[in-house]
Amino acid sequence: MENLLVMSYIFTFFLFIGSFLNVLGFRMLDGTSVWNPRHSHCPSCGTQLTWRDLIPVLSWLFLRGKCRNCHQPISWLYPLGELMTAVLLTFVVWHGGWTLETFVNLVLFVIVITGTITDLRAKLIPNALTFPGMAILLVLRLFVHPEPLWDYLLGFVVGGGVLTLLALIPNGMGGGDVKLFALLGLGLGWKLVLLALFFSCVWGTVVGLPLKVSGRLKARQAIPFGPFILLGTLTSWAYGERLWDLYRNLYL
Ligand SMILES: [Zn+2]
Incomplete structure (x- = not known):
């Protein structure tokens, strides 16, 4: 039971890692730096995203896959990348041990x-x-x-x-x-x-x-x-x- 609790903390942490890997992957593709500009923007209208828009998976679900400002669709690859990261990395820890x-x-x-x-x-x-x-x-x-x-x-x-x-x-x-x-x-x-x-x-x-x-x-x-x-x-x-x-x- 305790183990389950630890794993759920780890899973949540890895969701945020997944969020970072999304940014890392997309920025690598267009050649911009990962750190600058520091804040994430909507790819369609450029609106700066706040913490409410950056909660892994949940923000995307809550906004039904659309930008809060311009209502343009946000790719399902974002929540997919976050979930995939969290599931796989948690499995690696669970299977491999500390x-x-x-x-x-x-x-x-x-x-x-x-x-x-x-x-x-x-x-x-x-x-x-x-x-x-x-x-x-x-x-x-x-x-x-x-x-x-x-x-x-x-x-x-x-x-x-x-x-x-x-x-x-x-x-x-x-x-x-x-x-x-x-x-x-x-x-x-x-x-x-x-x-x-x-x-x-x-x-x-x-x-x-x-x-x-x-x-x-x-x-x-x-x-x-x-x-x-x-x-x-x-x-x-x-x-x-x-x-x-x-x-x-x-x-x-
Ligand atoms: Zn937008």
Whole structure:
């Protein structure tokens, strides 16, 4: 019960982190600084938002997805980004426990979530996210590495390398996806990054195929791969080791 209370505090805190990641993602896309201008504005009329407009999820629901001033619709990607962040990061803490490794994993997922937000918004995972993300994870991994350090460095090479090969296929992965997987290798190690790639494709098929078959998605319409990378990474991170062992026992 106490645990539930702590988790609900953490969840609320992560909702605000999600709100920040929305801003971070959108500002990375249009190249403006995250800190300046300090206050958020309505994208349509420029009205400065007050604290009442900035309560995660609730403000959007209360205003029925419209600006208080100009009544132009506000994207549902805002509350989605906040909820997604809170749910995933709370799961990471719940599943990983209070360890330094969990902190590193939170940083990793913050980066992937931000990439998912920009990918949903603009079908783009910007270098302004992936390059600093790689540097941060490399520094963290120098100090925190449950597996030997080379395991994560190899993950960087494997994640980036396999994806580079896939990117050469027409209609293959984009450059942002390649850099994101190199980064994921640094965070997950070589085994789990390969599984993350595998699960990303599985999720992409499970969700994307029905959309295509039902005609909701036109044949050549590309869907952003970011959300599936996020789901695949989460699946690999949480259950990869167990599935890897299961597979080995069955077939090797
Ligand atoms: Zn407005």
